[in-house]
Amino acid sequence: MKKTAMVYEGKAKRVYRTDDEKLFVMEFKDDATAFNGQKRGTIRDKGELNNKISAVLFELLEKNGIKTHFVKLLSDREMLVKAVNILPLEVIVRNIAAGSMAKRLGLEEGLELKRPVLEFCYKSDELGDPMINTYHVLAMDLAAEDEIRFIEETSFRVNEILKEYLINKGIVLVDFKLEFGRFGGEILLADEISPDTCRFWDAKTREKLDKDRFRRDLGRVEEAYKEILSRVKV
Ligand code: C5P
Known part of the structure; x- marks a missing residue:
């Protein structure tokens, strides 16, 4: 290869x-x-x-x-x-209010949500990845109805699997972003799953162990990424 x-x-x-x-x-x-x-x-x-x-x-x-x-x-x-064909969608799943959701809805960062929230954003650097709903996805022909359903179900399953795995490593999964791609007749989970694309908080101290350390100039950025690798490794 x-x-x-x-x-x-x-x-x-x-x-x-x-x-x-x-x-x-x-x-x-x-x-x-x-x-x-x-x-x-x-x-x-x-x-x-x-x-x-x-x-x-x-x-x-x-x-x-x-x-x-x-x-x-x-x-x-x-x-x-x-070699997937990436769909122009970002799928965000949230368990705890943080980041843009906390800001947009006036919620306190750290508020436990009654149930997970799923958001779609349209992947566009020029537009700043605006949030859209499934009507936009269909109207703009970004994905078909059965694909949307599959993506939603898969994203919630990913949330359950990651949440359980991570809490056993002392990490709270606050929220994350997924991307999907078409491959033959299938939809595959693609892109990456990392501290760049997830919010990870220490379960005891609630210390941020993700890209928010960079976004918010909190320092000890590399250390946080290293800490996540050392905890998730089997
Ligand atoms: O900024 P916001 O609160 O909407 O981010 C929600 C989650 O999606 C965070 O975990 C963030 O790291 C991730 N995200 C991402 N790429 C983007 C926007 C958000 O990985 N373009």
Whole structure:
């Protein structure tokens, strides 16, 4: 398997084609951005840490029957993944009010929600990933009705699997963002699952162990990512 042309470069990752048209290589960078690119920086070893954390969590989900794009780790910063066609949707699941939900609805950060909340955002850097609902998804032809249903059910199952696994490691899963892609006739969970895309709080102290440390200049950013890897590793 040989890495060939780059097909995509995002804020935190590069994706390459391979000599197998069904496989991509995903390479994780140390670059970090927040507030839709307005804040930029690097987090030392983030690429390596997010690659490894994502691999552990994708394997956990696969073991629990969730189909993902993950194939295997290739190196410290690279994983082999199935060559999915990413849907232009961000799926956010929340257990505790934080971030944009706390702000938009005037809720105190840390409020336990009565039940998980699922939000869709339209993936668009120019528009700042605006929140949309399923009517928009259908009207804009971003996904079909059965695909939406599958994505919603899968996202809530992912939440249950991750929540239970993480609480046993002393981590509260506050919220997270998922992306899905089409692969043949299937929808696979894709992208990454890492402190860049999830809010993780220490179960005892409620200390933030995720990208909010970078977004909010809380310091000890690398340490938080390292702490998450050391706790999630089996
Ligand atoms: O900012 P907000 O509160 O909406 O973020 C909810 C969750 O989705 C957080 O865990 C955040 O890290 C993640 N997210 C993401 N990529 C985005 C927006 C949010 O990974 N573009």
